[in-house]
Amino acid sequence: MSKSSPATLAGASPVSRSVDYMAIGAHPDDIELGCGGTLLRLASLGKRGVLVDMTDASMGTRGTPEIRAKEARAAAKVLGAERVNLGLPDGRLADGWDAQKRLIDQIRLWRPKVILTHHRHEEHPDHETTARIVKQAMYKAGLAKLDVAGTPHRPGRLFSFIGMEAHEPSFCVDISPFWDAKIKAVLCYKSQFHNPAAGKFKGKTDLASPAFLEFLSVRNRFWGTRIRRRYAEAFVTGELPEVHDITALGGERFA
Template identity: 40%
Template sequence: MKVDILAIGVHPDDIELSCAGTLLRHAALGYTFGLVDLTRGELGTRGTPEIRTREAYAAATKLGAKFRENLDLPDGFIRNDEATVRKLIMAIRDCQPDIVLANALSDRHPDHGRSAGLIADACYYSGLAKIETHNLEGAPQKKWRPAAVYHYIQDRNRQPDLVVDITPYFSRKMEAINCYESQFNDHNPNDYFHEDSTPISGKDFMDFLFAKARSLGRESGYELAEGFNVARVPGVPDLMKLD
């Protein structure tokens, strides 16, 4: 299914935490988007891969994604090798996105930075005709290279190269995040997981998400924003249309 934007995250919930507002804003502008998770987050302290998968699909429904796919790569041990790149090329060629949103260039979790490089490499190699791939039905896929890859900012503070105003969409972003009850609800008295707390499971992390969005938006005059880094400097056709 062709989409305008493909958001890719190494763990279920990476997308919701870091670029869900951007996806919602662009959906309101008439663009379509799909989601790809590289792993099932099976090394996470709380919950199980089965629970995370159910939560991920609930969040995708909340966001209005055209599809959500999981490549079942190994959490914590993801490698930028030929087999892994080919899996990702197949996913990219299947939906032919114009823009790909990818993990942070570097971050507290080692998987994030490794996945950033993997995703960027796959986007490039997807445009090479001599790399042959087939879809799940066995039909040959056409080459496809997205026009741009933007790396969303995650846990660590990074200086953004661009920000997106998500002020009208922040509450819906939080609704999608809250679908991951196994990860973020130990501040809820009805927490039924009774598992160890983590740096992201308490109310202070929810407060952090709001503060981070405030901080990212401040310089551009937005109340709330999400930030992105680029490996290739984007061109601007009209200076008058910059905020």
């Protein structure tokens, strides 16, 4: 994949690029882990979206950028979304104008209503840097006098998915009916997960631990308990969510 220009990975369509959501992750697989179930729910509601990976994961202990690109394509199909890779340097991701402009180009192209990305406080520095770049690009994409091609556009909402760190969510999304499909999307990244036959890619990482999928399940089950559902994903938002029907906010007892 080219390092110099973003590459559309999945089903690039010349039809209207005005999408409902844009999910942004530092590395291919971050989106699936952080908000895959929520994106599957949006797809079931007929919502359209695009996944943006900032880097090609070339610093990943396991796999290669080519393998990750292929895996990312397969996962995007499961999530029912388009996918773009910005080709920024993995492990050296920096919040500067180059990165911001690449993302502004995508925001102006796809014109999403909302953006989902990493929380600004995370263990992986690339995740934190991505959150900073997103904040800059999301605001600046709406500036009319900015020296960037395209019509100005500023998405209305920014939602941060929660990784392993302790953050109190603003709300949780019930992903119980979509749990199996979320795991299917996650397991598209065969090079990243436990695989005794992984050959030369069997470096040790958290994801490659046999315990990781159990850990992921426990994490999503934990958020599920917060809203009395089997599985949920949790989000932080800086602005209060606007509610129209307070009788449709869940809270029913377990069946």
